Each structure stands twice: as C-alpha cells, then as structure tokens.
Amino acid sequence: MNVPDDLLYTESHEWIKREGENVRIGVTDHAQSELTDVVYVELPKMDRQANAKEAIAVVESVKAASDIYAPVKGTVVEVNKALEADPGLINREPYGQGWIFVLKIDNADDLKQLKDAAAYKEQIG
Amino acid sequence: MSETAQKTTPLYQEHVRRGAKIIPFGGWLMPVQYTSIIEEHQAVRNNVGIFDISHMGQLMVEGTGARAWLNTILTNNIDKLEVGIGQYTFLLNERGGIIDDLIAYRIDEEKFLLVVNASRTDEDFAWLEKYTEEGRSPDRPGGLETAAPCKDVDLSSRSADFGGVAIQGPRIAELFHALFGEDVDLPPRNHIVDLEFGGTNVSVARTGYTGEDGVEVFFRASDAAKFWNAALEKGKAFGIKPCGLGARDTLRLEMCYPLNGSDLSPERNPIEAGLGFFVDLTKPNFIGRDVLLRTRQSGPREKLVPFRMKEKGPPPRPHYSVFKNGERIGEVTSGTLSPSLNWGVGMAYVSAPHAKIGAQIDIEIRERKFPATIEKKPLYEKS
Structure with a gap:
C-alpha cells in the first residue's frame, strides 16, 4: 500500500497535507482498498466548523457507508465537487484528484497529534 | 467470531x-x-x-419415506418434481417463519439434494433431524394428523x-x-x-x-x-x-432475489416476502401451513417491496426507515447502488396498504428524507 512520506495520517485512515494555514484531506490508499468501489460521497458543507474527530463527510461504497472525520479543529474552506460526478476518483487517485475537503486550521500545533507515515504504516501492518 | x-x-x-x-x-x-x-x-x-x-450446505435426504416426509417439511410441492429437476422452496418453523430458503433437487425417486444457505446449514440439519427422530404427530404444533413414516428417512450432510x-x-x-x-x-x-x-x-x-x-x-x-x-x-x-x-x-x-438474514428471517413468512408462488397451500399438510393460510386469508400486515430512488444520491442501506407522508411505514432490508442501473435500489418491508407499485415513499438517510418509488420485480431487466 502506498503511504507517501510527506503526509500526516489519522488512525481513522484520513491523510492530511499541510498547505500553509490550511490542510487538504482525503482517505488513504489502504482505506480506499478496504472501502472497495466508492459510489457516493457526501461532502461537508462550506464554512462548517468542525472539532477534531468529528464526522464531517461520508464515503459510500457498493457495500457500506463510512464516516470521514475532521483530523483537527478547523473550518471547511474548500470541497472537491468533482467527487459528486466521479466518486471513483477516491479509488483511482486517493492522494491526488480524490481529495475530499480543505480545512482552515484553528491551531497549527494540533497537527502534532497526527501520525507520520512510519506510524501509520505500522498501524496498517 | x-x-x-x-x-x-x-x-x-x-x-x-x-x-x-x-x-x-x-x-x-x-x-x-x-x-x-x-x-x-x-x-x-x-x-x-x-x-x-x-x-x-448440501444435505441429502433419502430412503423409502423421503419424498412423502420431505413434502410435509418444505412449502413447495415435491410431488411435482420429476427425477433430475430442482425447485425453490422454504423450510418454515411452526409459526410460518422462514428458517431457510433453498433448492431441493430430486436426484432419484426417493433421494433429494437440498442446497441451503451457509449460515443456516447446521440449523437446517438440526431441524430436519428433529423431525426425522421425533416424527410428527397431532399433538405437536404444526403437526400432522398422522405421523409421517420418518423411520424410513435417512438424513446426511455432505457439506x-x-x-x-x-x-x-x-x-x-x-x-x-x-x-x-x-x-x-x-x-x-x-x-x-x-x-x-x-x-x-x-x-x-x-x-x-x-x-x-x-x-x-x-x-x-x-x-x-x-x-x-x-x-x-x-x-x-x-x-x-x-x-x-x-x-x-x-x-x-437487481433481480429482487431475497437474501436470508436480510430480507428473510424467522419473523417473516413467504407470503409477506411476496414469495407465495413457492408455497403450495393445496398440499394437505406442511409445517407452517395453518399460519400461511391465515396470512393469505387476512392479508399480510407488511409486504416486501422493491424500490428505486428518484434522485441520484446516497444509496439506500439495510435498516434505513421508510416513510410515507411523514409517517414511518417500514424498514429497508437490502439496498445498494445498482451497478447495472448506476442508481440506488433496494427492498423494504412496508405496511401492506402502502405496498403498491408506483407508490411514492421516502427513505431516511442520515436524518434526511430521499424520495423513492415502489417498483415491480425485477429492478433490472435487460433491454
């Protein structure tokens, strides 16, 4: 499974990419493989404020619906509308065009709570 | 587990x-x-x-009494089966509830192969065994007026x-x-x-x-x-x-074939599930017959219906609630995004008065209601 070294991770299989005051968030390659074919994505509402570990989006495969969590406290400033027409982007490009939303983070220190690639690799075995 | x-x-x-x-x-x-x-x-x-x-599961039922006995246990009519043919049928409990749905093949005059659901194999076998050992008598619930000649039935699992x-x-x-x-x-x-x-x-x-x-x-x-x-x-x-x-x-x-454990259960009978075609009520006796006769007479309280979402949106899932004009009328038992239709479809038990083809219903998904239409079977047909 692909676990890029330059990203941060959560136990619940989101990846986090730092972009200045914002973080871009998606689900990991491991997660998309476990989910199987993604057929529907419920995006978070723009300007929604979320606490860390709050369910904020839903990714649905043929078989099941799975919650996606805000990795840190922040405000939704961008959502990936392309997923509404082509949810399979999450399977094909989990770290690229398959991103789900961007959060403006309240406190950059919160990112220290997240896992690095090595710790996430260890988690998924 | x-x-x-x-x-x-x-x-x-x-x-x-x-x-x-x-x-x-x-x-x-x-x-x-x-x-x-x-x-x-x-x-x-x-x-x-x-x-x-x-x-x-693959269960074998054989012996000189196999045909007559099995016909008192299963809902469809085995007498209509020639050697070398199979039929879809149900194994019911005394309340008419579905223990399992299966295919019974007549392998020989008095030899049958039952192909049953994996998760029910042991339960089915125990049920059949109970009825071969104890036989059936008028004092048992759902019993026959005369006990079937079950000493001439040999039951085995080749699973x-x-x-x-x-x-x-x-x-x-x-x-x-x-x-x-x-x-x-x-x-x-x-x-x-x-x-x-x-x-x-x-x-x-x-x-x-x-x-x-x-x-x-x-x-x-x-x-x-x-x-x-x-x-x-x-x-x-x-x-x-x-x-x-x-x-x-x-x-x-997509074909509206039921899945035991989702669409079928010991709390549901074949008439509620819309599968009365596989029940022969003209047979004089089989386990659950009296309950099914009553259900047929009074009409089932709820019915299993296929439905299709009206809009593109989240796929329906088992246990989602079904509403009609704001009133809860039932529950989804199977649901998915149909790959052939690229559209949300499912099956649900809804109260009988609402179980009409073309009826508009709502499926509640994460506290929002999404409109759907009750369809006829199957949900997908090749053009």
Missing part, C-alpha cells in the same frame, strides 16, 4: 493466491471481491463470472466433503461446451445432471442467483481447485472473471 473459528472452503487457497479480499460471512472466510465489485458484476451481466459457493461453484452470464453455453465437450447438452432450466469432468463426476444444475443464464456445479472437495482453475482457464476466451460475494449481492438484488 474470531478468524480462527471461521471455516474455509476447498477453494480458499485459490482465492488468496489470486489476491481476493477476504471477509467473514456466515461463519466462513469468503472472497468479497477480487478486483472490483462493479467490474465483477458487469462481467456476469455481459460475459461470464464464476463464484465459489462451496460454503453453501464438508463437497464444494461448488456458480458460473453465470450470457456466455455460459460457450464455456459449458469448452469444459464438458461440444456434444454434451446443457441441462434445461432447473435440471440437474451428472457429467464426467477430467476423470471424475460432477453435478451440473441449470440455476443461479444472478438473473443471468448459468449453472451451479457441485463436486468433491478434492476436485474443487482443479475444476475452478479449468473454468478460469477455459473461460479466458469468454471474458470470465472470478467474482466475490459483493457482486453476488448486487446481482441478486
């Missing part, structure tokens, strides 16, 4: 070797998909796919020694001939025949759970890998794909 307690089929190593994603299902470790549920689904609709069904595959899709005839020879005839619908394959005997039944033409093939466990690999090799020319339980579920749901 821990993974160590899960059973594996004789094809388990083949699934692992081919990189299938494995999940626990009904006490078994089974492939849910190889590459993609949607791709496997389309392979079956357009070409041909092969499924491991070795987890399904552990046998495996099976389903091969399904429009190119089945081509693959069948490639496997068994150009001069060997495909058995007609619902027929079962013994055929020679690579020096051993296999049983081939023209049936399936996908809505496509197809066969189910049963063989000794020791022949499983040989047959599986031969079918995949010969099937390459016809675009075969090994398929998992994920595609099996989407294929059957």
